[in-house]
Amino acid sequence: MEYLSNWAKNIVYYILFVKLISHLIPSGNMSKYIKLFTGVILIIVVMEPILSLPNMEQKIKSNILNMENIIAHKDFQSQSKTYSKVNDQLAINLYKKQVEEHIRKLVRGEDVEVSSINIKINEEEGKNFGEVVSIDMKVRKKNSSNDLSIEKIKIGADSTAYNITAEDIIIVKNIKIALRGFYNISPDNMNISVSQ
Incomplete structure (x- = not known):
């Protein structure tokens, strides 16, 4: 949730930044360049969740490894029980x-x-x-x-x-x-x- 609130704050900061620039710089020849610049910044702000995927990828990998460890541990316990049963049967046969x-x-x-x-x-x-x-x-x-x-x-x-x-x-x-x-x-x- 903190991630989404930071993203929303960045969009609000962007809007305030665009309003500030539009008031400081007069419209004229430079307005199309200002719109291009602010559009690029808008794309970056909106795309931030996608651009920060490498960090998310690391978290996902960590969760996957954690789940693999849990599954491996349960598998080991299951095999241990199976081996115990086989060992008991061998002892009974002996x-x-x-x-x-x-x-x-x-x-x-x-x-x-x-x-x-x-x-x-x-x-x-x-x-x-x-x-x-x-x-x-x-x-x-x-x-x-x-x-x-x-x-x-x-x-x-x-x-x-x-x-x-x-x-x-x-x-x-x-x-x-x-x-x-x-x-x-x-x-x-x-x-x-x-x-x-």
């Missing part, structure tokens, strides 16, 4: 791998090998973050030299019967006890299947 490896070591005592394992971990931040929620695991028996033969038990109807030996049931039960003792997970959240 933790899952370590839990899987630990479960493989726990299960080796039962003379079985883990063929596949899928672990679900509580990934929500809070008190239970990182707890093992469920385990889905397939194990297979190691070749043993025991000649002990246990009769297979059929569970289910004939079309969907599963052949499970008493030895398989004992292995699954022992694995669930070991995992429950270490990870404090309910046996209902453990799905363990044994294959030959």
Whole structure:
């Protein structure tokens, strides 16, 4: 606003200057030169806002740089959050791998090998973050030299019967006890299947 008030003052000063010159200098041969001179001054006074654009340009550049800095800062914060999420996911994946490896070591005592394992971990931040929620695991028996033969038990109807030996049931039960003792997970959240 100060800029506009200065511009208006300059126009008023110009009008006063033209009136003063027209009263001081008599009209005659010089009047057309005086009109030319005062016209040029009028153009300069009116065009002052446009002629002072280099100063305005500097202010505009300053504002643009300020906005760019604000945008860059917000972008940096956004990227930081993204990297934090990626880093958290990598840490969770590493933790899952370590839990899987630990479960493989726990299960080796039962003379079985883990063929596949899928672990679900509580990934929500809070008190239970990182707890093992469920385990889905397939194990297979190691070749043993025991000649002990246990009769297979059929569970289910004939079309969907599963052949499970008493030895398989004992292995699954022992694995669930070991995992429950270490990870404090309910046996209902453990799905363990044994294959030959």
